Amino acid sequence: MSDYLISEQARGPSVGEVAPQSVDFPSLSLDSGERLEPVTIAYETYGELNEERSNAVLIAHALSGDAHAAGYHQGDDRPGWWETMIGPGKGFDTDRFFVICSNVIGGCKGSTGPISISPATGTEYGLGFPVVTVGDMVRAQKLLVDHLGIERLLSVSGGSMGGMQALQWTVAYPEAVASCIPIAATAKHSPMQIAFNEVGRLAIMSDPKWNNGDYYGGPAPDSGLAVARMIGHITYLSDESMRAKFGRRLRDKETVGYDFTMDFEVESYLRHQGEVFTRRFDANTYLYVTKALDYFDLSGGHGPLEEAFRDLPADMRFLVIAFSSDWLYPPYQSKHIVRALKGNGIDCSYLEMRSSYGHDAFLLENKDLTRMVWHFLETTAKQWGVRLG
Amino acid sequence: MSDYLISEQARGPSVGEVAPQSVDFPSLSLDSGERLEPVTIAYETYGELNEERSNAVLIAHALSGDAHAAGYHQGDDRPGWWETMIGPGKGFDTDRFFVICSNVIGGCKGSTGPISISPATGTEYGLGFPVVTVGDMVRAQKLLVDHLGIERLLSVSGGSMGGMQALQWTVAYPEAVASCIPIAATAKHSPMQIAFNEVGRLAIMSDPKWNNGDYYGGPAPDSGLAVARMIGHITYLSDESMRAKFGRRLRDKETVGYDFTMDFEVESYLRHQGEVFTRRFDANTYLYVTKALDYFDLSGGHGPLEEAFRDLPADMRFLVIAFSSDWLYPPYQSKHIVRALKGNGIDCSYLEMRSSYGHDAFLLENKDLTRMVWHFLETTAKQWGVRLG
Numbered sequence: 077m078s079d080y081l082i083s084e085q086a087r088g089p090s091v092g093e094v095a096p097q098s099v100d101f102p103s104l105s106l107d108s109g110e111r112l113e114p115v116t117i118a119y120e121t122y123g124e125l126n127e128e129r130s131n132a133v134l135i136a137h138a139l140s141g142d143a144h145a146a147g148y149h150q151g152d153d154r155p156g157w158w159e160t161m162i163g164p165g166k167g168f169d170t171d172r173f174f175v176i177c178s179n180v181i182g183g184c185k186g187s188t189g190p191i192s193i194s195p196a197t198g199t200e201y202g203l204g205f206p207v208v209t210v211g212d213m214v215r216a217q218k219l220l221v222d223h224l225g226i227e228r229l230l231s232v233s234g235g236s237m238g239g240m241q242a243l244q245w246t247v248a249y250p251e252a253v254a255s256c257i258p259i260a261a262t263a264k265h266s267p268m269q270i271a272f273n274e275v276g277r278l279a280i281m282s283d284p285k286w287n288n289g290d291y292y293g294g295p296a297p298d299s300g301l302a303v304a305r306m307i308g309h310i311t312y313l314s315d316e317s318m319r320a321k322f323g324r325r326l327r328d329k330e331t332v333g334y335d336f337t338m339d340f341e342v343e344s345y346l347r348h349q350g351e352v353f354t355r356r357f358d359a360n361t362y363l364y365v366t367k368a369l370d371y372f373d374l375s376g377g378h379g380p381l382e383e384a385f386r387d388l389p390a391d392m393r394f395l396v397i398a399f400s401s402d403w404l405y406p407p408y409q410s411k412h413i414v415r416a417l418k419g420n421g422i423d424c425s426y427l428e429m430r431s432s433y434g435h436d437a438f439l440l441e442n443k444d445l446t447r448m449v450w451h452f453l454e455t456t457a458k459q460w461g462v463r464l465g
Numbered sequence: 466m467s468d469y470l471i472s473e474q475a476r477g478p479s480v481g482e483v484a485p486q487s488v489d490f491p492s493l494s495l496d497s498g499e500r501l502e503p504v505t506i507a508y509e510t511y512g513e514l515n516e517e518r519s520n521a522v523l524i525a526h527a528l529s530g531d532a533h534a535a536g537y538h539q540g541d542d543r544p545g546w547w548e549t550m551i552g553p554g555k556g557f558d559t560d561r562f563f564v565i566c567s568n569v570i571g572g573c574k575g576s577t578g579p580i581s582i583s584p585a586t587g588t589e590y591g592l593g594f595p596v597v598t599v600g601d602m603v604r605a606q607k608l609l610v611d612h613l614g615i616e617r618l619l620s621v622s623g624g625s626m627g628g629m630q631a632l633q634w635t636v637a638y639p640e641a642v643a644s645c646i647p648i649a650a651t652a653k654h655s656p657m658q659i660a661f662n663e664v665g666r667l668a669i670m671s672d673p674k675w676n677n678g679d680y681y682g683g684p685a686p687d688s689g690l691a692v693a694r695m696i697g698h699i700t701y702l703s704d705e706s707m708r709a710k711f712g713r714r715l716r717d718k719e720t721v722g723y724d725f726t727m728d729f730e731v732e733s734y735l736r737h738q739g740e741v742f743t744r745r746f747d748a749n750t751y752l753y754v755t756k757a758l759d760y761f762d763l764s765g766g767h768g769p770l771e772e773a774f775r776d777l778p779a780d781m782r783f784l785v786i787a788f789s790s791d792w793l794y795p796p797y798q799s800k801h802i803v804r805a806l807k808g809n810g811i812d813c814s815y816l817e818m819r820s821s822y823g824h825d826a827f828l829l830e831n832k833d834l835t836r837m838v839w840h841f842l843e844t845t846a847k848q849w850g851v852r853l854g
Contacts, residue, residue: 203725207723207725266707267713271699274729275692278736282669282689303692306664314640319656324653340656340659342663347667378551403792
């Protein structure tokens with residue numbers, strides 16, 4: 077997701093001040109066959125869990141996100157990354173629902189990842205951290221949800237990688253999920269999505285400061301990470317939104333400079349985005365999380381996607397959302413999910429929203445998105461007889 | 466353009482063995498106000514110039530192209546980059562036309578560029594080479610065309626940056642051009658096009674081996690150039706063609722490796738493309754040529770594009786071609802050109818070809834493209850009373 081969006085969305089009612097939380101578990105088994113021992117999950121919650129523990133909604137974050145989805149940390153003037161959607165009266169209405177968001181394993185924002193200390197070596201894991209999958213991320217979230225005493229989530233949702241985790245939840249734990257709202261997501265990474273990630277990884281790994289992942293005592297591979305982020309950032313926007321936002325406007329000059337300093341506003345914007353990102357994100361985590369994305373294939377690589385959904389309970393409900401100008405996770409990928417669900421007779425609504433903002437559209441203030449999610453959750457709660465505040 | 470295409474297109478009649486040529490000029494003035502003294506233009510020609518010197522067609526190359534557009538150099542088994550379109554009976558029919566292609570200034574394939582020796586220092590220019598524009602490239606080509614004794618080109622054509630040069634010809638030398646065939650081109654680089662180029666430049670400039678452009682005595686910034694090429698390469702393809710070509714096929718393995726070696730065929734393909742490119746291309750040239758692309762704005766940044774075409778002769782003809790799946794130079798950019806031409810009453814045909822191959826489509830064998838170009842040139846020759854072989 078784009079940093080610039082977060083600061084623009086601090087409007088309307090908010091859950092207010094929130095505190096980071098975390099919980100440790102002795103062990104997590106991974107798809108690779110390895111185990112993480114121990115494992116920490118950083119998370120936040122917003123709203124109140126009702127007495128029946130039946131009004132919980134899990135939000136999963138995207139590549140560069142974290143557990144801080146809404147509200148403000150003490151002293152911060154910047155809200156969580158989905159402040160537009162989570163709060164009193166918002167799409168994920170914290171007056172009615174208990175909203176949970178956790179940092180993925182492999183991340184760098186509190187959950188166990190490559191920057192954590194390996195008990196075996198006493199130093200940061202670095203590349204010694206096992207490769208994790210979206211399945212592993214969700215398995216870790218299940219530990220957290222069990223820990224919170226929640227038997228069934230009323231809904232799981234997220235955009236981009238968050239949507240992929242939400243889909244994974246329905247397949248991995250069909251009895252623990254009542255509904256799912258995957259947004260701007262896919263059931264499997266396409267070769268173009270893999271290709272952009274691979275170039276980003278190579279930019280990091282080509283930076284001599286990366287040092288095979290062992291850089292925590294010294295300078296970090298900021299140049300490589302910035303290039304990776306800039307590639308990603310372009311893919312989150314759209315041709316149309318970039319033309320509207322930047323056009324060919326020059327940066328602080330009357331004419332082009334006939335040199336290799338920056339001439340255009342879009343150049344300085346992108347460089348700034350790359351630079352800011354290196355201050356808040358870890359290069360190894362970028363490698364691990366993009367790899368998890370590329371590995372994601374809900375069908376397990378065998379047979380049609382329809383098979384993957386065969387064991388879903390008949391009363392599970394989906395709201396699948398895509399954005400018209402999202403060329404990184406194009407609407408056809410969401411439609412593919414919808415067709416596979418319908419093929420299993422699953423209750424599924426599909427919404428393709430007109431937007432010029434590309435993949436990032438899911439992070440922007442959007443009244444239609446808010447209304448659709450609010451009503452979908454309301455109906456789901458009614459269907460399951462959930463008592464709301 | 467993509468290297469893989471060139472080796473796949475060695476079919477059908479060919480101009481056969483061709484020899485590189487070059488010519489020196491004492492001086493070339495540049496848009497920046499600087500001068501190049503002296504300047505060498507590397508070029509090739511195919512077919513015969515008729516007695517009236519009226520059957521010449523100039524082909525301009527794309528970012529990574531060169532003067533070797535057709536036929537074979539002695540001992541080579543790989544033809545020129547537009548072998549599909551240039552040759553006996555082909556779109557640019559060498560039985561009828563005299564076809565010229567030259568390496569752009571700033572290039573690294575024989576024309577004066579950053580790898581050339583600066584007379585002032587006695588060493589390679591490196592970053593001491595002046596920044597050049599598409600206008601400068603065309604000004605250099607005009608010297609060559611004058612040198613060949615050709616007063617008026619029957620046509621100028623090219624794909625991508627080649628199409629941009631073709632358009633520039635019509636505006637800079639309207640009396641020296643009878644017709645123009647810009648393919649998969651634009652009248653100005655969009656912010657998205659600039660953004661992808663800027664990230665590529667930053668990847669090169671972040672490579673410590675780049676050394677501020679001064680690397681000709683030592684190791685070249687191959688890692689940075691490979692990353693830049695890989696970014697470019699993805700943008701030349703399409704989501705659809707990548708799915709058809711690679712899908713999620715693994716590379717020499719039964720299952721994913723749970724490590725950071727390459728898992729997917731698309732990854733090894735891209736890395737190979739990046740690596741191969743570093744063997745044939747210069748990193749500084751990549752900087753200069755992408756900068757020229759980003760500077761390109763036929764309207765000069767003032768007023769509507771229609772103004773730029775106001776002084777075209779009434780008998781100039783255009784065939785503007787775009788490809789449906791080209792998301793880097795999308796059809797709307799070609800339509801923009803067409804509208805501005807029609808607004809001036811210029812004879813202009815527009816062809817949007819259905820293709821799944823993205824921007825690279827212009828390099829692929831395409832019977833419709835061949836037929837359209839052949840007939841357009843035939844009609845243009847008739848209109849101008851040109852005697853053909």
